[in-house]
Structures are given as C-alpha cells and as structure tokens.
Amino acid sequence: MTEEHKKQKQRLYSKNWYQRKKQEDPQWYLDRLEKSRTRQRTFFAEKRKNKEWSKIDNARVRDYRAREPMRYAISHAKAKAKKVGIPFDLKFIDLTIPDTCPVLGMPLIMHKGGSAQASLDRIHPQKGYVKGNVKVISLRANMLKNDCIDPAELRAVADYIERCNSQITTED
Numbered sequence: 001m002t003e004e005h006k007k008q009k010q011r012l013y014s015k016n017w018y019q020r021k022k023q024e025d026p027q028w029y030l031d032r033l034e035k036s037r038t039r040q041r042t043f044f045a046e047k048r049k050n051k052e053w054s055k056i057d058n059a060r061v062r063d064y065r066a067r068e069p070m071r072y073a074i075s076h077a078k079a080k081a082k083k084v085g086i087p088f089d090l091k092f093i094d095l096t097i098p099d100t101c102p103v104l105g106m107p108l109i110m111h112k113g114g115s116a117q118a119s120l121d122r123i124h125p126q127k128g129y130v131k132g133n134v135k136v137i138s139l140r141a142n143m144l145k146n147d148c149i150d151p152a153e154l155r156a157v158a159d160y161i162e163r164c165n166s167q168i169t170t171e172d
Contacts, residue, residue, distance in 0.1 A: 069110045070097060070136070073120050077129045086128035094131050095120075101138035103145075108138055121145065 022029040047053045065072045071092055081088035097118065100107050108118045117139040120129070127133045137145075148154060 070095065070118065077120050081129050087130050088128055089130045090134060095136055097136050101141055102135065103137050103141035106138055
C-alpha cells in the first residue's frame with residue numbers, strides 16, 4: 001500500500017466518520033456548526049475594528065486585481081449576478097480573451113485603468129453571465145453598449161455622432 005493510498009483511505013474514513021457522527025447525533029453537528037459560526041463572527045468583528053487589517057485587505061485585493069484581472073472580473077461578475085438576481089454559470093476556462101477588442105479593434109490591456117481595459121460583456125443582459133452569453137471586449141465598447149441590445153438605437157447614436165463631427169469640421 002503506497003503512502004498516497006494510505007492518505008486517501010484516511011481521508012475517506014475521516015469523511016465517513018464525520019457523516020456517521022452527524023447522523024447519529026444531530027445535536028453534536030448543530031453545536032459544532034454554531035461554534036464555527038461564532039468563531040467566524042468574532043474574527044470578522046475584530047477584523048473590522050482593526051484599521052490595519054483593512055489596509056492589508058485592500059492591498060491584497062489590489063494585488064489580486066493586478067495579477068489576475070480576468071479572474072477578478074469573473075468574481076466581481078458573480079457577486080453582481082447574485083446581487084441583481086441573474087444567472088451565473090461562468091468559469092475562467094469558458095472565456096476566450098482576444099488581443100484586440102472585437103468591437104473597436106483597439107489592443108486590450110489586462111490591468112486596471114484606461115478605456116482599453118478588458119471587461120465582460122453580456123450579449124443579452126437578461127440571460128446573465130452564462131456560457132455563450134459573455135464576451136471579452138474593451139471597457140470603452142462595453143460602456144457604449146451598456147444595456148442597449150437594439151441595433152437601431154446604437155445606429156441612431158452613431159449617426160448622431162457622425163452628424164455632430166461633420167458639423168464641427170464644416171464650421172472650422
């Protein structure tokens with residue numbers, strides 16, 4: 001029997017023991033759960049009081065955002081989906097990240113800041129963040145698109161901008 005096999009057997013036994021104990025004595029399980037929750041509440045209450053912890057947490061989030069911008073975008077999208085109440089079924093491997101924005105053609109930057117920053121775009125906002133409904137485009141293009149899925153409205157805005165630009169050039 002290899003060392004890995006022993007560890008696997010031990011983990012399985014531990015899990016089975018825990019499940020058996022939970023079924024035999026439900027009160028033991030509830031007490032254990034309550035102790036765990038109390039410890040968590042205490043820890044996070046202390047953490048909120050301590051100003052140094054918040055500085056460390058903020059720095060940790062900034063570092064994570066800089067190192068893994070698309071993973072951060074996915075976790076942010078998951079939180080947003082939960083808050084708004086739309087479906088979320090997306091993983092990092094489901095995304096294809098292009099070098100340039102498919103809408104505006106500008107090179108995408110993978111860090112925070114700038115209009116060429118990569119962002120997640122829901123093709124149909126009501127469907128949520130699900131496979132096949134999310135594309136990676138530039139933040140600029142996403143802001144232009146926003147929640148509008150009607151091509152006629154987008155064309156009207158484009159026509160308006162062209163008219164304004166032509167008036168400016170004729171006045172000069």
